[in-house]
Amino acid sequence: MRVPYSYLQRQFSEINGYIDDIRALVRSGDFTLGTAVTQFEERFAQLCELPYAVGVGSGTDALILSLKALGIGHGDEVITTSNTFIATVGAIAMTGARPVFVDNNDEYTIDVQKIETAITPNTKAIVPVHLTGNPADMSTIMEIAQKHNLVVVEDAAQAILAAIDGRHVGSWGETACFSLHPLKNLNIWGDGGVIVTRSEDLYKRLRLIRNHGLSTRDEVVMFGHNSRLDTLQALVANRLIGEVNLITNTRIGNARKFDESFADLSEYIVLPPRKPNVKQVYHTYVIRSIYRDGLMKYLIDNGIRAKIHYPIPVHLQKAAAYLGYKLGDFPVCEQHCNEVITLPVHQHLSSDEIDYIVDCVHAYFRS
Numbered sequence: 001m002r003v004p005y006s007y008l009q010r011q012f013s014e015i016n017g018y019i020d021d022i023r024a025l026v027r028s029g030d031f032t033l034g035t036a037v038t039q040f041e042e043r044f045a046q047l048c049e050l051p052y053a054v055g056v057g058s059g060t061d062a063l064i065l066s067l068k069a070l071g072i073g074h075g076d077e078v079i080t081t082s083n084t085f086i087a088t089v090g091a092i093a094m095t096g097a098r099p100v101f102v103d104n105n106d107e108y109t110i111d112v113q114k115i116e117t118a119i120t121p122n123t124k125a126i127v128p129v130h131l132t133g134n135p136a137d138m139s140t141i142m143e144i145a146q147k148h149n150l151v152v153v154e155d156a157a158q159a160i161l162a163a164i165d166g167r168h169v170g171s172w173g174e175t176a177c178f179s180l181h182p183l184k185n186l187n188i189w190g191d192g193g194v195i196v197t198r199s200e201d202l203y204k205r206l207r208l209i210r211n212h213g214l215s216t217r218d219e220v221v222m223f224g225h226n227s228r229l230d231t232l233q234a235l236v237a238n239r240l241i242g243e244v245n246l247i248t249n250t251r252i253g254n255a256r257k258f259d260e261s262f263a264d265l266s267e268y269i270v271l272p273p274r275k276p277n278v279k280q281v282y283h284t285y286v287i288r289s290i291y292r293d294g295l296m297k298y299l300i301d302n303g304i305r306a307k308i309h310y311p312i313p314v315h316l317q318k319a320a321a322y323l324g325y326k327l328g329d330f331p332v333c334e335q336h337c338n339e340v341i342t343l344p345v346h347q348h349l350s351s352d353e354i355d356y357i358v359d360c361v362h363a364y365f366r367s
């Protein structure tokens, strides 16, 4: 059996509805910040139970524009984790600010015990990442931020609908940033992102920054980016946004099946964290094992497209050399990079495929 990591062919096997929408869009010529974008923004804000959402060009741009709208740039330091997709760190660097890393905990999010020692007089912001769809400890992060007068931008690219005590991610920070990349839980046919915020002032500034700073057709109040969510992509998003709860619940159900089926392997693998007050949305189902490389090869050889998120920590990437970090600086993160493996958990897995993954993992450790 072959179990693909990408579910796009299955998800978009029937596209007539989408094509009808696109045909109507082409006839209307409403390509730039069209009505579908506004509709999507309203529905996305509603989904997150927040007042404002702004559609932008990508999840990476959502981070860059948020930080810039908050006045962050050259001379500033921004705290985040090294155990993340490079875009989190790249976005900080692209504002001109300096990324400062803090190690992560065993739940793949920032270790809040270690944040305060990383704060200097230049620190302006914290960017916690809800990696794998598991929310960072937001109440502690917000306490630290308030105490030191820092702003918080949540990287929620992997965490749409994740929540702590029933409160959605995105409702703690000044803004939260989501990605609509084809392999994110709410996906489109290319790049797109969305920023949510509670602040009307930030909302207005973000709408300017994504569109050249234009307040009217001919007047510019600040210099900005060209980073608008495409109307065509908003059409795709509008068709899928109604399915996000189902998508999320299916992933959560698949993850639970894995948890139960792997319970007898606790001497070999560490399962994802499960906390009763946390809704973790399983953008990825990540387990850890000191036998990772052997397991990975066995799964790939048996047709299961497992992945590693991420094999090289950002602080050891060539791009980060100028920051001066070295091997050993973030031991938890470095250990995870050697031990993590991501199993397919997407909403289009069949129960036969889930059983096959379970059987293969057992077969590897039993052999």
Ligand SMILES: *Cc1c(COP(=O)(O)O)cnc(C)c1O
Residues within 6 Å of the ligand: 058, 059, 060, 061, 084, 085, 087, 088, 129, 131, 155, 157, 158, 178, 179, 180, 181, 191, 192, 193
């Ligand atoms: C996907 C992702 C991003 C970037 O999103 P894009 O839409 O691909 O630009 C940022 N941070 C994290 C944690 C991500 O997973």
